[in-house]
Amino acid sequence: MRKKIVAGNWKMNCDLSETKNLLEGLTQSLPNLLSAEVIVAPPFTNLQFAFDNLKNRPIHVCSQNINENDSGAFTGEISVAMLKSVGVNYAIVGHSERREIYNETDELLKKKVNQSLKNNITPLFCVGEKLPAREAEKHFDVVKEQIEKATFHLSADEFKNIVIAYEPVWAIGTGKTASPEQAQEMHLYIRELIAKKYNQTTADEVSILYGGSVKPANAKEIFGQPDVDGGLIGGASLNAEDFVAIIKSF
Ligand code: PGA
Secondary structure, three states: OOOOEEEEEEEOOHHHHHHHHHHHHHHHOOOOOOOOOEEEOOHHHHHHHHHHHHHHOOOEEEEEEOOOOOOOOOOOOOOOOHHHHOOEOOOOOOOHHHHHHHOOHHHHHHHHHHHHOOOOOOEEEEEOOHHHHHHHHHHHHHHHHHHHHHHOOOOOHHOOOEEEEEEOOHHOOOOOOHHHHHHHHHHHHHHHHHHOOHHHHHHHHHHEEEEEEHHHHHHHHHHHHOOOOOOEEEEHHHHHHHHHHHHHHO
């Protein structure tokens, strides 16, 4: 059965001492029995520190991005092998900020998905429509295209190893959340899309996370939807108390 997951995307926040404080806060207040897998994605410079400090804790370390190549002349980039060597086993791929600010295309994201699966790193593959598409009722088409173009070349067995995060761009960092009904509707749509392409068993095994202004106050209702398997949390993951409250919402 699919996993429940709560992942914190720290984005470009937290230097080393802030990382230390946030991880301390997290590990101190995290309950022993967790009802969801917990993942944190600090900036690259703090991944090794996070891994070393979370070794005996049930918290996985995730990178916020990966490069699609094995190695070579790619100044400023970080390879999957480097990430693996410091204990990373998840990677956020295709976050809307990467798509938007760094012009990451579906074609590039397909390569990144391949690169992470080839190296046994689970991609948290992000999809989601912008506000004009939602207003024009094109949100299902946008998400369908994003999923088809970057992931539907995979075999069913490969597909089971990815996690999808539905993040409507208009809800990211804006304080606006999709309603639980809007989240459920899209998550069900994605699951049906996977079932149609592969089969129901595969669709039932893939975790689909919701992201976009998830807070302690709304997490329970969103996570309570049948096809929502957890969340990708930005702002609220920078506060240990809030992040733990969200984890406890399951
Ligand atoms: P937010 O970010 O929770 O701050 O809206 C979510 C994300 O970007 O993954």
